[in-house]
Amino acid sequence: MRVLIIEDEPSLRASLSESLSGAGYGVESAGDGVEGLYFAKEYPIDLAIVDLGLPKMSGMDVIREIRAAGKTYPILILTARDRWQDKVEGLQAGADDYVVKPFRWEEIEARLNALLRRSAGWAEAVLRAGPIELDTLAQAVTVDGAEIDLTSFEYRVLEYLMLRAGKVVSKTELTDRLYDENEDRDSNVIEVFIGRLRRKLDPSRAVKPIETLRGRGYRFALEPTSR
Amino acid sequence: MPSSPPPADGVATPAVRSLSARLLVVVSVLLTIFFGLTIIILELGFERSAEKSVEDRLGARVIMLLSSAQTENGRLEMPATLPEPLFATPGSGVIGQIQAGHDSVVWRSASAVGIELSQRALPFVNQRRFDRVTASDGEEMFALSLAVAFDDLPDRTAPFTVTVAERTAPYWAQVSRFRRQLLTYFSALAILLLAAQAVALRWVLSPLRKVADEIRQIEQGDQRALSQGYPSELAGLTRNTNRLLDAERKRRARYRNTLGNLAHSLKTPLAVLRTALDVKPGHRDDALMEQQIDRMNEIVSYQLQRAGAGSGINVGQEKIDLVFIVGDIVEALNKVYADRGVACRMSLPDSLRLLGDRGDVMEMLGNVLDNAYKWAHRDVHVSLSTVNSPDGGPAGFAFVVEDDGPGIAEEARDAALARGGRLDETVAGQGIGLAVVRELVDVSGGDLTLDRAQLGGLRVTIRIAP
Numbered sequence: 001m002r003v004l005i006i007e008d009e010p011s012l013r014a015s016l017s018e019s020l021s022g023a024g025y026g027v028e029s030a031g032d033g034v035e036g037l038y039f040a041k042e043y044p045i046d047l048a049i050v051d052l053g054l055p056k057m058s059g060m061d062v063i064r065e066i067r068a069a070g071k072t073y074p075i076l077i078l079t080a081r082d083r084w085q086d087k088v089e090g091l092q093a094g095a096d097d098y099v100v101k102p103f104r105w106e107e108i109e110a111r112l113n114a115l116l117r118r119s120a121g122w123a124e125a126v127l128r129a130g131p132i133e134l135d136t137l138a139q140a141v142t143v144d145g146a147e148i149d150l151t152s153f154e155y156r157v158l159e160y161l162m163l164r165a166g167k168v169v170s171k172t173e174l175t176d177r178l179y180d181e182n183e184d185r186d187s188n189v190i191e192v193f194i195g196r197l198r199r200k201l202d203p204s205r206a207v208k209p210i211e212t213l214r215g216r217g218y219r220f221a222l223e224p225t226s227r
Numbered sequence: 228m229p230s231s232p233p234p235a236d237g238v239a240t241p242a243v244r245s246l247s248a249r250l251l252v253v254v255s256v257l258l259t260i261f262f263g264l265t266i267i268i269l270e271l272g273f274e275r276s277a278e279k280s281v282e283d284r285l286g287a288r289v290i291m292l293l294s295s296a297q298t299e300n301g302r303l304e305m306p307a308t309l310p311e312p313l314f315a316t317p318g319s320g321v322i323g324q325i326q327a328g329h330d331s332v333v334w335r336s337a338s339a340v341g342i343e344l345s346q347r348a349l350p351f352v353n354q355r356r357f358d359r360v361t362a363s364d365g366e367e368m369f370a371l372s373l374a375v376a377f378d379d380l381p382d383r384t385a386p387f388t389v390t391v392a393e394r395t396a397p398y399w400a401q402v403s404r405f406r407r408q409l410l411t412y413f414s415a416l417a418i419l420l421l422a423a424q425a426v427a428l429r430w431v432l433s434p435l436r437k438v439a440d441e442i443r444q445i446e447q448g449d450q451r452a453l454s455q456g457y458p459s460e461l462a463g464l465t466r467n468t469n470r471l472l473d474a475e476r477k478r479r480a481r482y483r484n485t486l487g488n489l490a491h492s493l494k495t496p497l498a499v500l501r502t503a504l505d506v507k508p509g510h511r512d513d514a515l516m517e518q519q520i521d522r523m524n525e526i527v528s529y530q531l532q533r534a535g536a537g538s539g540i541n542v543g544q545e546k547i548d549l550v551f552i553v554g555d556i557v558e559a560l561n562k563v564y565a566d567r568g569v570a571c572r573m574s575l576p577d578s579l580r581l582l583g584d585r586g587d588v589m590e591m592l593g594n595v596l597d598n599a600y601k602w603a604h605r606d607v608h609v610s611l612s613t614v615n616s617p618d619g620g621p622a623g624f625a626f627v628v629e630d631d632g633p634g635i636a637e638e639a640r641d642a643a644l645a646r647g648g649r650l651d652e653t654v655a656g657q658g659i660g661l662a663v664v665r666e667l668v669d670v671s672g673g674d675l676t677l678d679r680a681q682l683g684g685l686r687v688t689i690r691i692a693p
Contacts, residue, residue, distance in 0.1 A: 082528055084556065084593030085586045091559040098563070102524055114566050125566070 001116060001160065002026040002044055002176070006036030006062060007051040007078060016049070019105045024156045025112075026176070033057025040066045044176070045073055047116055049108070052079040052090065060093050067094035074115035078103070113137065120163040122224060127162050129222035130207055134162055141201075148200050153178070157193055158201075161210060161220040170217035194218060246435075247428050254424055262413045266406075273405050277398060278369075282357050285371035288391040289355075292323050296389075298377055303327070303387060305334045314338050320394040322368075327387055342366075344392060350374045352386045359395060368392040434461050445472065489530040496523045532590060532663045547588060549579040549624060553611060556593050564600045571600075574610040579624055583671075591667045594660035595628050595687050602632030606682050614690065623673075626689040629680035640677045664689070 003025045007013040010031070017027045028043055030036035033054040040048055040062065048066065052059035063075055077090045077098035087098055096118075097111050113136045117125065127134040131144045139155055141148045150158065156178050161169060171190050194210060201209055211221045291311060297304045303325065313321040314336035322339035326332050326349070343363035347370075350356040355373045362368050370392040377387065434457050444450040452472060453465040496519040503516050557571050599607045607630050614623040635643055644665045661677075664687075668675040673691035680686035 083532070083586060084589040084597075088555050088559045088589065088593070091562050092555065096562055100528075102520070118565055 001046045001163075002028065003112070004036070004039050004043065004045045004048040005029040006031075006033065006040070006048065006054060006059065008032060008054050009051075016105075016108070019108075023109060024152065024178070026178075031055075033059065033062045037062050037065050040071065041069050044173075045071075047074050047076065047112060047119075049076045049078060049112075050095070052077060052081065052086070060090060063090065063093045063095050072119075074119045076108075076111055076115060110137070116163060120165070122163070127159075128225050129162065129165065129220070130209065130225070132162075132201060132207075132209060132222065134159060143201055150197075150200065154193060154197050154200070157190075158197055161218060165220040165222070165224055168213055168217050168219050173217070246432060247425075250424065250428060251421070254421065258417050258420065262417060266409050266413060269409060270402070270406055274402055277401055281369050281393070281398060282371060285357070285369060285391045285393065286355070286373075288321070288323065289371055289373045289389050292325070292389050292391065293373070293375065296325070303333055303377070309336070317341075320397075321391070322393075323389070323391045325387055325389050333387070344368070344370060344390065349388045352376050360392070362392070367395045369395055369398070434458055438465065442468075485530050489526065492526045492530075493523055496520075496526075529663065532666075545582070545585065546580055547583050547585050549581065549588065549592075549611060549626075550575050550577070552585070552589055553592060553596075553609060553626075556589065556596050557609065560596055560600045567600065567603070568605065569600050569603050569607055570605055571607045571609060574608075576611065576613060579611060579613055581624065587667055587671075591664050591671075591689065592626060594664045595626070595689065598660050598687070599628045599630040599632075599685070602634075602684060603630035604632060604684075606631045608680075608682060614692070623691045625691075627686065629682045629686045630684040631680070631682040632684035634679060634684040635677060643677065644675065661687070 001024075003020050005013055005016050005020070005027065007016065007029070008031050013029050013031065017029050020027045028039050028045065030039050034056045036048075036050070036054070037057065039045070050059045050062055054062065057065075059077065059079075063077070066075065074097070075095040077087075077095045078101060079086060079090070079098060080101045082100040090098055096115055099107055099111060114125065117127070117136055125135065125137050127136065133142045133145075135141070136159065141150055141155065141158065157174065160174065160178060174190050194212075198205075198210055201207070207222070209220060209222050211219045213219060288311060292305075292309070295306055295309055297306070305325070309315065311321075313319040314323050315338065317338050317340045319338045321336075322342055322344075323334075323336040324332055324339060324344070325334040341364065345360050345362070347358070347360055348356070350372055352374045353376075355371060357369070357371045360368055360370045370390055372388050372390040374386040374388045438453065438457070438461065441450060441453050445452070452469045457465050499519045500516060503512055503519070506512070553573070553575060557573065561569075561571065596607075596609065599609075607628065610627045612625050614625050643661050665675050668689055668691070671691050673689060676688045678686050678688075
């Protein structure tokens with residue numbers, strides 16, 4: 001998952017980037033509205049965090065431009081102005097949620113999770129498909145009610161695939177979105193991880209949650225179920 | 228201040244910015260037109276009557292010449308001396324001549340030496356002709372001719388024409404003297420009128436000068452409001468200015484209070500933080516520090532929202548439609564609380580327009596709705612209705628929001644609203660939403676009640692009186 005941060009305060013931008021990387025997100029960051037809008041339009045972004053008070057171009061305009069360019073990924077507003085008039089205006093401009101400064105990282109993380117999930121069409125914080133349940137808040141996975149022990153990277157791969165259930169995800173996309181830039185980017189490693197995931201999720205090979213499409217990538221094949 | 232004023236509307240050009248100057252321009256133009264026309268009319272009348280008196284005088288001289296004429300031997304004879312001595316004096320400017328038929332001159336007065344009247348059409352018998360001719364010496368003259376036929380002369384069909392002429396110069400001198408006098412009188416009159424107008428203006432504009440004076444006094448703090456007793460045209464202005472001053476004073480007082488409260492209430496958490504820092508490293512109470520930061524943040528938000536609240540006076544207000552505002556807020560909340568699956572049922576009129584501050588109203592309704600969404604299990608019910616004033620004046624409104632959440636216990640309701648004073652006296656960590664709503668409702672002179680909703684949770688009712 002690649003998150004774009006548009007925030008002009010350097011220390012805030014740095015600490016957000018750090019927290020996001022730590023939580024397994026790929027991060028792009030921009031310090032003004034114009035640069036931010038460029039990233040927002042040209043890079044493969046899954047979610048944007050936009051400060052409203054930006055130099056060169058206001059956050060409100062950036063949001064309008066992102067939407068006008070046909071981008072539909074979720075946008076989270078960061079703002080020091082907590083009057084309802086400002087909030088309503090921001091949400092009407094095309095944002096999906098807002099966080100008022102000062103905030104805690106946990107707050108941002110919870111909103112991010114919820115927005116990403118919602119944008120993938122999952123209504124609840126726990127993603128359910130067949131026997132598999134993935135709790136995005138607890139970052140825990142159960143199969144038929146029994147908890148599965150996953151590494152952090154395995155969890156991120158599964159979450160990414162589930163958030164794109166039904167869609168084909170290429171190996172390059174997985175490496176781009178899941179690796180940090182300084183990590184080893186060998187795409188063969190992905191095959192190993194997918195193999196391990198399959199064994200952990202579906203030891204009997206009866207459910208086949210993850211399909212391989214030769215030359216194209218992988219697909220989470222189970223239909224989301226709601227309780 | 229902008230260096231060049233924006234182009235004024237209509238009559239006023241940028242050059243004429245004072246009322247006195249405008250009036251001076253108007254009066255001067257009117258004076259010029261009226262006095263000019265009057266002078267022309269008077270002058271025309273004077274010329275006409277002066278010409279008439281010349282004609283009468285010439286007529287009398289013609290009769291005098293005729294009565295002096297004798298007919299002898301079928302010829303016309305004139306006596307050597309005439310009763311009018313001017314005829315005998317060369318250069319007197321008055322000449323007489325008698326023509327037989329149409330051309331031959333039979334008699335000329337002694338004064339006519341060297342002066343020939345130019346040829347002109349002569350009148351028929353018993354008719355006269357008065358006009359201006361140019362004499363041979365270049366002088367313009369009035370000439371009156373009368374044609375007569377003498378009974379005792381043989382050729383009764385051939386009339387004699389008696390002509391008397393005098394120079395026009397004295398006449399023109401008279402006319403221009405009259406014109407000069409007229410101009411002198413009217414100029415004096417105009418100056419008098421302008422002076423009178425200046426005095427009148429001073430008197431008429433004195434209330435404006437007084438207003439300016441009083442406003443300066445208010446600026447210097449010597450006076451609190453404009454005095455009473457202004458002319459009716461200014462009373463509206465002074466009344467509204469006083470209301471504005473009053474509102475401004477209240478606003479300033481509120482800002483001062485807010486600032487005071489803000490500063491004081493921040494000191495306690497700051498003190499706690501400082502003592503927390505004195506603790507040896509490794510023994511710091513991070514939870515305590517975080518709690519204090521939260522508290523400071525809450526204090527700042529609360530005071531900011533309070534300070535933004537309008538003053539309840541119709542300054543800077545606009546016509547707003549509450550139905551649209553509620554719709555916008557609910558739409559925004561549906562987005563933000565999409566996960567909660569809250570179903571909001573709304574009973575709204577088609578439109579509810581009133582005069583108010585959009586930001587304040589949004590703050591009021593937004594906080595109540597947000598609170599309902601936050602606590603509701605599934606259902607929120609919003610209703611909005613008009614409250615008509617008994618005398619048909621501007622309408623107020625009633626806004627009711629219910630939820631099916633846990634609600635607030637009866638004994639805790641007052642506490643949820645009681646945030647009016649110093650925040651440092653209250654428990655940190657509670658939401659400030661309802662307290663802010665209460666402040667806003669109070670400022671608008673309205674009424675806020677909390678009770679149990681039919682849905683099971685909290686019911687918030689806001690009534691803003693008409």
